[in-house]
Amino acid sequence: xxxxxxxxxxxxxxxxxxxxxxxxxxxxxxxxxxxxxxxxxxxxxxxxxxxxxxxxxxxxxxxxxxxxxxxxxxxxxxxxxxxxxxxxxxxxxxxxxxxxxxxxxxxxxxxxxxxxxxxxxxxxxxxxxxxxxxxxxxxxxxxxxxxxxxxxxxxxxxxxxxxxxxxxxxxxxxxxxxxxxxxxxxxxxxxxxxxxxxxxxxxxxxxxxxxxxxxxxxxxxxxxxxxxxxxxxxxxxxxxxxxxxxxxxxxxxxxxxxxxxxxxxxxxxxxxxxxxxxxxxxxxxxxxxxxxxxxxxxx
Numbered sequence: 001x002x003x004x005x006x007x008x009x010x011x012x013x014x015x016x017x018x019x020x021x022x023x024x025x026x027x028x029x030x031x032x033x034x035x036x037x038x039x040x041x042x043x044x045x046x047x048x049x050x051x052x053x054x055x056x057x058x059x060x061x062x063x064x065x066x067x068x069x070x071x072x073x074x075x076x077x078x079x080x081x082x083x084x085x086x087x088x089x090x091x092x093x094x095x096x097x098x099x100x101x102x103x104x105x106x107x108x109x110x111x112x113x114x115x116x117x118x119x120x121x122x123x124x125x126x127x128x129x130x131x132x133x134x135x136x137x138x139x140x141x142x143x144x145x146x147x148x149x150x151x152x153x154x155x156x157x158x159x160x161x162x163x164x165x166x167x168x169x170x171x172x173x174x175x176x177x178x179x180x181x182x183x184x185x186x187x188x189x190x191x192x193x194x195x196x197x198x199x200x201x202x203x204x205x206x207x208x209x210x211x212x213x214x215x216x217x218x219x220x221x222x223x224x225x226x227x228x229x230x231x232x233x234x235x236x237x238x239x240x241x242x243x244x245x246x247x248x249x250x251x252x253x254x255x256x257x258x259x260x261x262x263x264x265x266x267x268x269x270x271x272x273x274x275x276x277x278x279x280x281x282x283x284x285x286x287x288x289x290x291x292x293x294x295x296x297x298x299x
Contacts, residue, residue, distance in 0.1 A: 002234050003030045003112050003139075005105055007065075007098070008227075009038040009119030009156075011047050011080025014214040016118055018192075019227040020048060021207060022296035023116075024055045028235045032105045033061045035098035037119045039074050041067050043083040046090040047210070054203045058093065061105075065098025065123040070162035074120075081217045082210040102127040106137035114234060117143035117167075118227035120156055125163035128170050140173040142230040146260030148178040148245065148279050157249065158258025165249040168277060175242060175278040177229035178260065184285045185225040185292075189215050192223055192297060199298045207298075225292055229280060232288050239291075241282040244275035 006023060010016040023029055034052070036044035041064040049062040068074070094101060102123060106113050115138060117124055124141065127134045145156035145164065157164045168174055189211065196208035211223070233240040246263040250256045262279065263271055293299045 001028055001030050002114060003032050003109060004114050004116050004234065005033045005035065005102060006031065007035045007037060007102070007115055007117045007119060007123050008048065009044060010036060011044040011082045012038065012078065013226070014082070014211055014223055015225050015227045017047060017051065017082065017207065017210055018223070018225065018292070018296045019118060019231055020051060021203070021298070022228060022292055023231055024052070024057060025295040025298070026231070026235060031057070031060050032109070032113055033063070033101050035063050035065050035101055035123050037065045037098065037123050038078065039067050040079045040083070041065050043080045043087070045092055046087045047080065047082060049092055050087055050090045051203070051206065053090070054206055061094040061101055062092055063094050063096050063098040063101040064092070066126060069120065069122055069160035070125070074159060082213045084213070098123045099126045099130055103131045103134055106134060110137040111139055114139045115141045116230050116234070117141055118156070118230060120160040121145070121163040121167045122160045125166035128166055135170050135172050138172050140175065141167060142175045142233055144177045144182070144227050144230055146176055146178045147180055148260060148262045149180045151259060152179055153258050154179050154260070157260055161249055161251045161258045165251055168247055168249055175230070175233060175280070176247070177233070177280040181280045181283045182224060182226040182229060185228065185289060186222040187225070187289070188222050195297045195299055201298060204298045225289070228288060228292050228296070229283060232291060233280070239284045239287050240280055242278040243281045245277055245279045246271050246273055246275050247277040247279065
């Protein structure tokens with residue numbers, strides 16, 4: 001079994017909470033903790049804590065993290081759209097902030113815990129800064145972020161490029177799923193709500209409410225399971241293929257700040273350094289979505 005900490009901006013795009021549901025129902029994984037990042041990180045933590053409680057996992061520590069990037073501020077409208085007042089009394093089981101929880105859990109199990117990072121990388125970067133031993137204690141970081149075959153300001157990187165740069169340059173083994181391998185991982189929103197309601201468990205009913213709230217804010221597209229890729233990579237590398245690349249994070253460009261830059265060598269040039277990031281190059285989408293339907297939608 002793989003020990004993991006999930007660092008997430010749950011409450012924004014719906015795939016975060018569905019990925020958490022998938023992790024809860026994956027026997028290959030042991031969730032050591034959940035940390036949240038983004039505006040109203042406390043509300044995000046309560047969404048995660050409530051889902052864990054409903055699944056008999058209230059013992060898993062959940063900690064709220066940073067609400068500000070390294071530079072500037074996040075958009076005022078970027079608050080948890082799935083939070084409801086019924087979650088106001090949900091308890092958070094630790095007084096630690098997300099960074100201290102990341103540090104403590106990896107210190108207790110050095111070299112054994114992978115971080116599944118599916119939001120801004122602010123918490124992880126702050127942990128690298130706060131603890132000199134953190135980078136040695138983390139087994140690996142598997143993240144959703146960036147775009148490696150076309151130019152795009154992908155959300156998880158662009159919302160805190162300085163944090164992303166720290167993580168990618170940390171020396172911790174990094175595997176990144178870029179936007180290009182995610183876009184076919186789709187399910188119709190109404191279909192997802194129907195499936196969850198048909199499952200008719202306390203867990204599925206809660207998830208159906210969250211999906212409906214996400215739809216109500218006017219997101220005009222199907223659910224795309226971006227964040228499932230890092231999780232599935234840890235469970236079955238036959239579904240997710242990778243290749244090693246040299247990757248940089250652009251932090252200063254007028255038009256490119258927040259982009260991931262991956263070196264290509266069309267004329268067999270020498271790379272500036274040894275490739276240090278595993279980039280997801282191919283995903284068996286049908287197999288991944290079948291696994292998601294069973295474990296994320298509880299079919």
